[in-house]
Amino acid sequence: MMRLMMRLRRKAGISCARVQDLVQSYLDGELEDGPERARLIAHLEMCRLCGVEAETYERIKASLAADPPPESVDRLTQFAASIPDLPDTPDTVEGTEAS
């Protein structure tokens, strides 16, 4: 019932169902400029349910892309600088082939 309602519900000239199909690409910056993108943006401002959905995906993306602690990056950068001075390790290197 809810699914049918979403399929039928339209705001700003685009249905909630269509917004759900496009919203992740939009948040990834992969949705081309054009009328549909403009309608999607307007829809997200007008529709609370779709707005919350978009916000959740935005938070998931932000969480995944969260910067690691700067002190960890600093330690690893210092380690990287010291590698040429480390004693030799075996020549065979596993795990460097392309996937």
Add this chain to the structure above:
Amino acid sequence: MDDTQEALTGKARFDHFVVPEIDVMLRVARSITGHTAEAEDLVQDSLLRAYRSIDNFDGKHARAWLLTIVRNTNINRNRRQRPTLLDDPGAPEVEGRAGTSVSTEDVYLDGTFDASVEASLAGLAPDALLVVELVDLAGLSYAEAAEVLGVPIGTVMSRLHRARRRIREDLRHSGLAPRRFR
């Protein structure tokens, strides 16, 4: 790769292609291990491997190449050090919060949301996890990820979107995201 990059060798090549990607390597390592300290060890080992093989690297898609090294290094480390990870009493648990009155904003700010997203990654299928790592953690575009994986862009999109929906569902079951309406 331009002529200048091609002329680089050894340490200079490592500094050019690898060192700027340390934060991305750490982000991916953290998603694999779930612990920052363990992730640092993994990146350290991965840097050694990258340094040893830098002159064989073709200069294309450094992030994807390094991500492969991090993943393979982790597999080798687990083979060597930890024959079984089942029933690890030290493993962190993410408690379900369904039914509590804590707002999404609160759990986002206190780190619970991040911990749950990280826990959810572990449940993704390997091909879905790889796309999430390439796009969300390493910052590749859909087209770049498709080229790296040798699959159509549509496949990248469907795997990525499905993976995020799965994460979203896991968050919902933990009471950290609103009910999905579709």
